[in-house]
Amino acid sequence: MKCLLLLLAIICSPLTVYAQIVEALSSDKSDYNLNFHPKYNRVVLARSDNHFSNAKVIQYSRSNEGEFTHPIELKLGPNQFKYTDPMYAPNGKHLYFVTDRPLNGDATSRHLNLWQATLKQGLAQDIAPLLMHINLDNDALGPERHNDKLFFTQIENGQYKIMVNNESAKKTEPFNSIPIDKHVTARSDITFSPDGKVAVFWQTTKSSNHADLYASRHHKGKWSAPIKLKGDVNSAHHEITPQFSVDAKWLYYSSNRPEPGYALFNIHKVSTKSAFPDNWYQAHFAPKKLNLLSHHSSVKDITAFSYTVTLEINGTKSSERVYVRYQPFRLTSVRQGVRYEINAKSGEKINLSNHTTERLSTSEVKNEIKRLRQNFIDLLKQPQTKLYRQYSYEPSQFIYRIEAPLVEPFSILVDEKRKKILKLFYDDGGVGHEMDYRAVKGILWPFKFTYQQDGKTIASGEFSNLCISYSSDKANAQKGECSIE
Numbered sequence: 001m002k003c004l005l006l007l008l009a010i011i012c013s014p015l016t017v018y019a020q021i022v023e024a025l026s027s028d029k030s031d032y033n034l035n036f037h038p039k040y041n042r043v044v045l046a047r048s049d050n051h052f053s054n055a056k057v058i059q060y061s062r063s064n065e066g067e068f069t070h071p072i073e074l075k076l077g078p079n080q081f082k083y084t085d086p087m088y089a090p091n092g093k094h095l096y097f098v099t100d101r102p103l104n105g106d107a108t109s110r111h112l113n114l115w116q117a118t119l120k121q122g123l124a125q126d127i128a129p130l131l132m133h134i135n136l137d138n139d140a141l142g143p144e145r146h147n148d149k150l151f152f153t154q155i156e157n158g159q160y161k162i163m164v165n166n167e168s169a170k171k172t173e174p175f176n177s178i179p180i181d182k183h184v185t186a187r188s189d190i191t192f193s194p195d196g197k198v199a200v201f202w203q204t205t206k207s208s209n210h211a212d213l214y215a216s217r218h219h220k221g222k223w224s225a226p227i228k229l230k231g232d233v234n235s236a237h238h239e240i241t242p243q244f245s246v247d248a249k250w251l252y253y254s255s256n257r258p259e260p261g262y263a264l265f266n267i268h269k270v271s272t273k274s275a276f277p278d279n280w281y282q283a284h285f286a287p288k289k290l291n292l293l294s295h296h297s298s299v300k301d302i303t304a305f306s307y308t309v310t311l312e313i314n315g316t317k318s319s320e321r322v323y324v325r326y327q328p329f330r331l332t333s334v335r336q337g338v339r340y341e342i343n344a345k346s347g348e349k350i351n352l353s354n355h356t357t358e359r360l361s362t363s364e365v366k367n368e369i370k371r372l373r374q375n376f377i378d379l380l381k382q383p384q385t386k387l388y389r390q391y392s393y394e395p396s397q398f399i400y401r402i403e404a405p406l407v408e409p410f411s412i413l414v415d416e417k418r419k420k421i422l423k424l425f426y427d428d429g430g431v432g433h434e435m436d437y438r439a440v441k442g443i444l445w446p447f448k449f450t451y452q453q454d455g456k457t458i459a460s461g462e463f464s465n466l467c468i469s470y471s472s473d474k475a476n477a478q479k480g481e482c483s484i485e
């Protein structure tokens with residue numbers, strides 16, 4: 001009976017997602033201080049020998065499937081110096097890092113100082129130290145740029161202090177907003193969740209000299225007393241350099257816990273759902289249900305819509321008529337003299353000049369549905385679409401990360417108060433702008449849009465002949481209010 005009860009307890013218990021080593025980013029050296037590029041298409045980390053000697057900055061490419069490949073060393077200066085603790089600037093064009101390279105050619109100084117470089121075509125250029133009021137006569141570690149503030153750790157007489165740069169006053173100040181217990185002996189490597197409301201860092205105590213990861217939450221106007229992260233995030237060994245993924249689903253960090261086939265410090269990750277208390281997870285990391293373009297229940301209630309879109313790409317104009325119906329799903333579009341008829345699993349295309357019909361392949365059907373997913377009404381109607389808040393932009397404006405089937409993840413700038421999507425940020429650097437919003441049957445629809453690369457407009461478009469049908473007006477839909485015609 002005891003065995004049966006134990007088996008039932010195991011079966012009925014919720015599954016725990018354990019911390020796991022990221023083998024693609026780990027080596028036989030020490031790997032630490034992982035940082036994601038804002039476009040999410042590459043990462044940097046520090047790689048060194050034992051005791052953090054001979055440190056180099058390594059950059060990996062990241063695929064849309066989340067694979068890390070093609071590691072290269074970023075050349076940041078003469079080989080006799082160490083280069084560590086890299087972090088991409090929020091604009092993705094600069095890299096902060098730490099080096100013991102002397103300032104102003106002073107060969108007698110080997111302090112660790114904060115430097116920055118400009119990244120151009122994957123190479124580091126214009127390499128220079130940060131302002132002198134940041135680089136003093138103490139070692140500096142772990143730069144973290146968040147909400148236009150630069151945080152870092154300063155080591156003075158063996159004491160670790162988290163600092164924040166006051167740019168207007170041109171001075172650095174201790175970041176004392178997070179309570180610190182009298183038993184804490186050191187605290188360092190602060191990082192912030194994408195929404196800026198959760199801080200994670202390592203600290204040691206009088207009773208434990210190995211570094212453990214702790215977190216503090218900004219709630220009701222102040223930072224909470226730190227709590228140790230849940231599950232097996234921490235161990236009897238050191239856990240350092242925490243960093244969130246862009247979508248906040250994962251917390252990455254480095255640990256020197258024993259791992260088969262590896263040595264020294266290695267990159268690990270754990271889901272934020274298993275690492276933080278549930279109320280923290282729901283407030284700061286879980287996908288959000290937003291009222292975009294209308295109340296989410298109104299979007300869900302849409303049974304059909306149709307529109308004409310006129311595009312101009314590099315000076316060439318084209319137009320497309322689109323009709324989509326749900327329950328059951330049917331997609332019809334007409335462009336360049338061809339009519340496409342798609343259902344959930346199959347489709348055909350009809351040449352309107354000679355009336356020949358050709359069956360579409362599975363990949364062609366998928367591509368047509370992917371084209372439809374570029375429309376936010378269809379995207380928001382998909383139950384699998386997830387929105388993760390990244391960070392605040394202006395009051396009531398926030399950046400969200402979107403993940404959905406058949407769509408490569410991208411980010412959007414949202415005005416939550418007005419329910420509008422203002423900008424789209426693609427991982428290849430492209431930026432979309434949504435404009436000329438008009439209300440159509442309770443739905444805010446942007447009738448104009450542009451797409452830019454490097455500040456240059458590549459494409460623009462306009463919507464017309466828009467129709468929306470709801471389940472509450474089926475009679476109108478049956479009369480053909482929304483159609484391909």
